Amino acid sequence: MREFSLPALYEVPAGGNLADIVRRNAARHPDVAVLGRKVDGVWRDVTATAFLAEVTAVAKGLVASGVGPGDRVGLMSRTRYEWTLVDFAIWMAGAVTVPVYETSSEEQVRWILGDSGAVACLVETGEHARSVEAVRGGLSGLEQVWRLDEDAIGALTAAGADVPDSTLDERAAAVGADDPATIVYTSGTTGRPKGCVLTHRNFFAECGNVVERLKPLFRTGECSVLLFLPVAHVFGRLVEVAALMAPIKLGHAPDIKHLTEELSAFRPTMMLGVPRVFEKVYNAARAQARAGGKGRVFDRAADTAIAYSRALDTPQGASLGLRLRHKLFDKLVYAKLRAVLGGRGEYAISGGAPLGERLGHFFRGIGFTVLEGYGLTESCAATAFNPWDRQKIGTVGQPLPGSVVRIADDGEVLLHGEHLFTRYWNNEAATAEALADGWFHTGDLGTLDADGYLAITGRKKEIIVTAGGKNVAPAVIEDRIRGNALVAECMVVGDGRPFVGALLTLDEEFLAHWAKDHGRPAATVAALREDPALLAALQEAVDEGNLAVSKAESVRKFRVLDTQFTEESGHLTPSLKLKRSVVTKDYAEEIEALYRK
Known part of the structure; x- marks a missing residue:
């Protein structure tokens, strides 16, 4: 057994709650832009004073509409300015926010609103409203439903016009640090989602220490972050609360399909994302370079960036020749990549899944350091992260x-x-199972080095035991294989089987470039899944992945699927984790095909 700890850098307030952040910002930084809001396609600054006024107005509207202290209020919306506005208004009204993913099914909506006992719910669109209405008959406690795209903010503001400030003062005094701030329902890779109760203290301890440890990334008046993760997910919530605690300017991007344009317009100094986002940035840049006949230049630049980053971790540092090559490629390639990421950013924080060493070195090598972290809903997001000044990729x-x-x-x-x-x-x-003996049992497997850096090696429940009795942690090889530009997702199988196999889905965008480069008239997965050249390229990806594991753990055979694992298909959680049991059930025939003689 081994353990490691660091002293706290932030002291949680003895009293008060998260709504105090909004009041404090208005008092200390009245004219500082704490949020950016897109209005008619243009980013507008929202000062701390203006945000307090809006939060107060909506909070009064909730009170006037019957939301009482401790009541649960559902919030179902994409990532947008109003999400943060309503979240803090719920807290100011003394209530508890219950996030609902905007992609949730009717069954999930019924369970979350019913289990939490929500008395009201704010939704974004008509589609969301229909999902709630479809299950409302079985939700006896749900009294109010408002739609953001039908001016819910205006309606609540009008409803609370006569509520005095003293009422909100009473609500603030009644809610302390140890009261629930939110109930976040776990993504549910297996079984029914559990409602994770997070208190105001949890968020103060989490976000306060993150801001203090990463202080250069949270400079008031200088730094900014564009939030495009779902705020319904605890990682997105960390960004929201930490940004306002600092405070730094917070923007929201509801549609990641237009992320490049949003980054160029908002120009954040910091990004938060999951590994798939950074993989997409790399793969898209490489595909664009190859399409323009500059693929070889890009590959050399990428190798140089990785070598340069690796050299930073050595006592002697980069050689003169490497430094000169790096300087050349900075002008030719790296500066353009940084421009795609907004042009001002130097750091990003990645969580949700392993990033992979090669990608970590690539981004640090181009001057955009991705600090990898780890956490769960139960740990209020990050429970470990790489410090900005002592990163261990x-x-x-x-x-x-x-x-x-x-x-x-x-x-x-x-x-x-x-x-x-x-x-x-x-x-x-x-609760008793997870919080045994005063410790939270994560279900993850890991190691600690002498300096207290944590490495996650797999999940206890995801360990595959082959017919030969070999224990295989799938995460390591899956992450390595998924690092190939052609691969969208990889799921290792082999429980009770004679060897380890894998199901692969392909990145359709990069596949189109591959097909063009190889003279293939068709660019669909269905048309190419048996193509010998494509299979050979994928075999290289698998071979690369096999280098990370022993022979007994290596992937012997793989199958290419002509579909995608998506949240909509039910194979990914909203935080983009594989639902292994669902994939195993839906693709049982493909798995069987791996083991036919």
Whole structure:
């Protein structure tokens, strides 16, 4: 058993709640732009004073509409300015936010609103409203539903016009740091989602220590962040609260299909994302270079960036020749890539899944350092992250200051600290199992090095045991294979089988470039999945992945699927994690085909 901890850098307030952040910003930084809001296609600044006025008006409207202290209020919307506005208004009204993913099915909506006992719900669109109305008959406590695209903000503001400030003062005094701030329902890779109760204290401990440890990334009046992750996910919520705690300017981008344009217009100094976002940036740049006849130049530039980054971790540093090549490629390639990311950014934070060492070195090598972290809903997002000044690529960093990471005898990662959730809503059995002996049992496997840097090696429940008795952690090889530009997703299989196999889905955008380069008239997966040249290219990706594991753990055969694993298809969670049991069930025939003689 091994454990590591760092002293806290932030002291959680003895009293008060998250709504105090908005009041404090208006008092200390009245004219500072704490948010950016897109109006008629143009980004407009929202000062701390203006945001407080809006939050107060909406909070009064909630009070006037019957939302009481401790009541749960559902919030179902894409990532947009109003999400953050309503979130803080709910807290100012003394209530509890219950996020609902905007892609949720009617069954999920029924469960989340019903299990939480929500008395009201704000939705974004007519489609969302129909989902709620379809299940409303079974939700006896749901009294109010408002639509953001039908001016819910205006309606609430009007409704609360006569509510005095003293009422909100009373609500603020009644809600303390240990009261629930939100109930976030886990993505549910298996089974029914559990409602994770996170308190105001959890967010103060989490976001306060993140801001203090990454202080150069949170300079008030200088730094900004564009949030495009779902705010319904705890990682997105970390960004929201931490940005306002600092405060730095926070913008929202609801549609990642136009992310490049949004980054160019907003020009953030920092990005938050999941590995797939950074993989897409790399693969798109490489595909564009190859389409323009500059593929060889890009590949040389990428190799140089990676070598340069690796050299930074050595005592002697980069050689003169490497420094000269790096300087040349900075003008030819790296500066253009940084421009795609907004032109001002130097750092990004990545979570949700392993980033991969090669990609981590590539981005640091081009002058855009991606700090990898690790966390869960139950740890209020990040429980470990790489510090800006002592990054170790290939790890998820050191523990959140003020918390402890322990590796149990069986390799499981255990956590302790003020940032940890208090309980699962209405689920005492699951709470007792997860919070045993004062430690949160994550279900993840990991290791700690001598400096306290954590590396995640797999999931206890995802361990595959082959027919030969070999234990295989799929995450390592899956991440390596998925690093190939052709591969969108990879799922390793082989439980109870004679060897390890894999199901692959292809990146359709890059596949089109591959088909053009190889003279293939068709660019669809269905037409190319048996193409010998394509299979040979994928075999190279698998061979590269196999280098990370032993022979017994290596992928012996793979199948290319002509569909995609998506959230809409039910194969990915909203945080883009594989629902392994669903994939296994839906593609049982493809898996069987791997093992036919």
